[in-house]
Amino acid sequence: MDTEHTERAGQFVQSRSRTANERLHALVPGGAHTYAKGDDQYPENLAPVISRGHGAHVWDVDGNRYIEYGSGLRSVSLGHAHPRVLEAVRRELDRGSNFVRPSIVEVEAAERFLATVPTAEMVKFAKNGSDATTAAVRLARAATGRPRVAICADHPFFSVDDWFIGTTPMSAGIPAATTELTVAFPYGDLAATQQLLTRYQDEIACLILEPASHTEPPPGYLEGLRELADRHGCVLIFDEMITGFRWSEAGAQGLYDVAPDLSTFGKALGNGFAVSALAGRRELMERGGLRHSGDRVFLLSTTHGAETHSLAAAMAVQTTYVEEGITARLHALGERLAAGVREAAAGMGVGDHVVVRGRASNLVFATLDENRQPSQEYRTLFLRQLLAGGVLAPSFVVSSALCDADIDRTVDVVAQACAVYRKALEAADPTPWLAGRPVKPVFRRLV
Template structure:
């Protein structure tokens, strides 16, 4: 019954090679082939702008580029040129490079709510350093994380709270509390339940929903009242919400914040930023207390990635990239919603989130989230040349890309309607359903 023509023999072979050598077949679980329909997990050859090509020679319009990291599009000229200028000058030295201070100055000019910054290579290192710093500054051990946000770190303090907690001592997660997003009363109740125990509140300031009016300011007041550190995980919101992140958009300043994803346009760079008095506890100038082993990474200040980060920030500010992301996302969201409505599945294929960070939900005949219907939808998108684990846009997309995507979505929604009428999507799956990232068993 599933009649689309898409065969990926070279990708299938490459996936077999990947699984033979790399646990999970990818270096990020969200890129695993279990996230895609069976035998339809393309292995990428190269990318340019908003398009990627797989090893079988198929071209796709790509969304969610690099798990939201490539927000300017692949091989962006300004970024590549900035990196190229550094290539012949060396990448790592026994002492700091002048590029490190230039990158710090550029970052703090872009995110003026922070007073100091330290760079690393991935988001997990930055968020874990923020938690460590909060514990040291407060003398408290318990961490409160937002239970509605899917990911903070690969480190034990967070992964121990997920279904993939194998290998993590229960004593680690006994020090974790949680609070729901948008509910100040529940957060205050949690803080009262652990008086003088909570070192920090860590959350994404916004995700697929906007913060309720006064919510972030209310969290700021709760953190101050209870003597804990407020940490914003801006891995996703950084640059996509505004050049200065969600804190710049909503006007609420955290004590510490972490950035990554869009910061390097695919180059490996992340940042921990925040108040000087906190950050200096990991430096050499604070002589009042025990030193904090904050961030110390051999490759954290590798010059090529810092050059990329500076070029990204300049491009965002000078070319109005955040506004462009919103414009593109609004056009895409409107088109997808119209297409789904026209095909009679407007209540089942649902676009959510800020225009610059769109995701979609696939709901079954009972309006419940369905991995089977997600599989059906992804199969049809791939067959139409759209690689879209989400609808997160890059600025490299153009109107033609958006229009083509909407056409493919309309075709997918027509099949979706047939499956709903049959109350069984199985005949359209051609294999197992896609799976959630966090699960206890493979």
């Protein structure tokens, strides 16, 4: 191992984080409450356990400070402890958080949401994205009387529930009969989707997809899906957990001017507070209500779905986005970061191996080996160097709390990481720089 790497990796200590990780594994399956936060996603013995966060920075239990990206799995888009959000939450805390009847805050939150996302006519709040997407699927099945769900095969996650998890390598415990009811279509390919709908004529209840992800939708694609759904009598569902607010205040549906039948929001909606939303056309949504004459649909019914301080946080987030132009700021920060990382990688001769992708407000990076193939080993090397430089970045997804100095510091650390990356490429072997096992994909069959 080269001296530079050893010195940089030794600049900070994580002994308390290591102890805390052991305590977590002894008490919590997987050592985290979200698989994407597991220590298997980080280099061995370099998985910080967080003590606190403020703005775009977090501190681990050893006192190390990091510039943070992908905050809260993309949920904390305004930065930690945002004053406007905290002020709204504090106003509600002393007034009680949950009652035997709806709070007036539920009315205000619904009005605020529907004013922000005008393509929807009704909304129902919950606590997590999986509940919202599963409710959308259930509603589509009830409305169409059809059993099958068509998911976009190119999008990594929709729900923790059986209809989706059964399609992943972590399908243990899910009956095959359930999994067989979920089929897949490729993103951007209308002809293939048409073929799927024809193959399962009158069987597919819905098409569910992220309207955009690491690539922009091809011209006419979303409009084409809208037409296909109408022609085949199925429900079009946009999963806007990520695109909601980061693409525009009204989500990707607002940006691209294509209205789905149903859509789901979460993550950025609460800036870290637990709140999600199912929204859509009144005709469909009302099937989960009391003002119709058909069979009742058990849409969403959660004890904590209307917790007042989380709804207050959501309203404050939406107001902040609109009044302060947060989406535009996220794009500007992302563009600055992407340009800097690309320049740093190219300057170190690894521009074809450390690759930044995605919309500026939702950047990810790919780590490619000497054959330009995705590599968990090179990702481990890269993450290790970033952490040693004080950058916590499972992605390069920005928050609006970042400043130019944070971006410049990140680019400097990336440049240093790319210098080590180049040495590994020249050796055609990153192993000496890993200091342990490589990071692992979340969805895998065996531990």
